[in-house]
Amino acid sequence: MLRTVTVVALPHAAPFELGTACEVFGIDRSDTGGPTFDFRVCGPVAGAVMPTKGGFSIVVEHGLEATLDADLVVVPAYGMPAAGVPAEVLMALRDAHARGAWILSICSGAFALGEAGLLEGRRCTTHWMHAAELAARFPAATVDPDVLFVEDGRVITGAGTAAGIDACLHLVRRELGAAAATSVARRMVVPPQRDGGQAQYVDTPLPSVADTLAPLLTWMLEHLDEELGVPVLAAQALMSERTFARRFRAETGVTPAAWVARQRVGRAQELLERTDAPVDEVARRCGFGSAALLRHHFARTLGTTPLAYRRRFTRTPVAGSADGLDDEERAERAS
Template identity: 85%
Template sequence: MTLCVEILPTLCHGGLVLRTVAVIALPHVAAFELGTACEVFGIDRADTGGPSFDFRVCGPEPGAVVPSKGGFSVVVDHGLEVTRDADLVVVPAYGMPAAPVPEPVLDALRTAHARGAWVLSICSGAFALGEAGLLDGRRCTTHWLHAAALAARFPTASVDPDVLFVEDDRVITGAGTAAGIDACLHLVRRELGAAAATSVARRMVVPPQRDGGQAQYVDTPLPPVADTLAPLLAWMLEHLDADLDVPTLAARALMSERTFARRFRAETGATPAAWLARQRVARAQELLERTDAPVDEVARRSGFSSGALLRHHFARTLGTTPLAYRRRFTCTSDAPTHDAPAGVPG
């Protein structure tokens, strides 16, 4: 299971807390992980109602040519000074542990976190955070191949090799490769709300939030691309209010129910029912943020049969109620209070 993170925003996401993003490209930067940060934070999605950020790739020497793991080089336009006012500093995977991280980079990471900025690593980028001392006494993760080395190198860190990402005191560490998408979307959701994260995810054609952890990928490879369930998952996200039982989904995927269930867990790390419940909670979050519909109506539109069932899943997944979530994430001073009948908890 992914780490359950308590949602405790300091400001309303409508105030656009997360605006400026700086990505530090270290030698032998991993192309996919760098691209993940660019895809989530570097594209202006205002045309489809999504967020836009002031996005910069930087390094110790502006204009330097940084080799990547992909056999090509990246030209870094900015120096580390752009991290001084960044709301988020990202460290993608790099060629650790061939050389120590330059001290100016470590200083930039420490300074950013000390002044209240978010710091996020993807895959082996966690080692740079460890060298900066940002993992001391904190929970963290990295790719399962590197988890033991991370724990040995930074013994005061609490390394969890099973999760997709961990958030601890404005430090987010993402696991291997594609888990960087989960970590980045989590931060978008954390700061800007479920609607913004869903908008980005929809453009990327990925689920807004995945279930499961890294363990599902250690021994069993993902199915070939030609067999991916991505088109079906996208269709399910568009029809969350429908009755999506396994026979219906298996028939749409042109598989037997048994094969479908096995393939679904391999690709998502969850059963169809668990995956649907989580995506329906995410849809309910979006509706609670953007509409004043009563909880029963939110439940219907997000695929739950009743407000009571929605409250059950909210409590189990987010540790709060729909009413409390709406009050916390709605920016208006007259947030609706008619989510539940008299005598029924929100």
């Protein structure tokens, strides 16, 4: 369970990326039903005045002992000096990972993970401007420059700036459920979920704001339980199917089918957490149509089953029989 979060601030930290971790994990949102974490910011030396990239300095109250019991250690972007990351920071990252803590980097924070040896044999990402250098410095890592974030094992690497929000919310959702992530996102006024596989940027110019697909995306979220194939969506957008498919990919980084499927999984997560509706009913309400199709997408996207997810994240216990399973879960295991 994600309870204790420590952010390691390094010299010339990027204020936005540092602030992202503080915003997601450092604010008590219990008044609106959100999660609360035991949160602290630490540095190589407790009480040190540390310069940032923003032209101002901060005082870091905690030393690296704050990482010793953390469930998550976050490394935001930093200045990447030629001298590298202090050895004691690298040791703290290795030790935290070795005892099973989550490690999450934002933007150039991935270089610190690389120096600590935590990217060897892993998929990872960073800001697209730094991706080639990350791959050159750490050839044992598989660097993907085209995604928002990557989870590999208990290591999450996020791309630049706003993608750090996506990476942090992804971990909140993974550990605490869709409701917790949605609560945080609502307070931050950001989308509760963007897939890690979405593109960081698009080479071709986007259409003007007046032509954006944002209104259509809102409409799609309101009609997830309906048919949302390309013919239907293209008609709704008043475009040809070919133009629509190309425009949708340009604006979202994924195909219409992939976007719809992921949003339906997200809706199913919320229904499983907040209601006691049977899986067949959840499947119908989120647009999958059948429990079997819902299970397929849950397994592919989340690596679990709907009822296993419900057992972990529901606010009320799921009743079971003598063998610890209910009728739906017995059917799930038999399918």
